[in-house]
Amino acid sequence: MRLHRLGITAFGPFAEPQEIDFDALSGAGIFLLHGPTGAGKTSVLDAVCYALYGSVPGPRQAPGTSLRSDHADAGTPTEVTLELTAGGRRLEITRRPEQDRPKKRGSGTTKDKAQSWLREYDGEGWQALSRSHQEIGEEIEQLLGMSREQFCQVVLLPQGEFARFLRADEAARGRLLGRLFDTRRFAAVEQLLAERRRAAEAKVRARDEKVRHAAPRHAHAARDT
Known part of the structure; x- marks a missing residue:
């Protein structure tokens, strides 16, 4: 997966629309996300996770919490847009959480349901x-x-979830790493070798049985001579 662009509006501490050009940042192959406490580093990662999966890590989306910025204008909808390449496909995901907005007529607010959009670039335009x-x-x-x-355990290392992955038992880590790095071909080779080992062991046991059965006859024949 490669991130290209992230747009954030009224999300977390970001009241005004913000855009991050990951292509420009990663021109040297690597970049660092840093800043003082409260600058919004975690919220940027939360926005990426929210765009991909429609939710953010751990307790930050527990009941009673909100993804919406407390500083945003009431008429500005909370929205996250992520442009990325995954599996050789250029995609754009836009998500809006459930949120209140001012009524178009009269006073008060009304609740808009959560919305999601997925588009793909086909070389000529977005579909x-x-x-x-x-x-x-x-x-x-x-x-x-x-x-x-x-994703939260393995990719979002700053969230501290990776420690849970490290504490997981061997079987759980093996299943996750196998899925991440597509180790199916290695598992297939391992299974093939195991089957050949079992077949070889079976042949050895069969020959051992023949030797054990033949040994008394040979010993008896030797005494007779």
């Missing part, structure tokens, strides 16, 4: 693919090969 939360989630999880929980 709409889906507005279904479930379809987009399944598409992204299949392309990345990771669920949200796995």
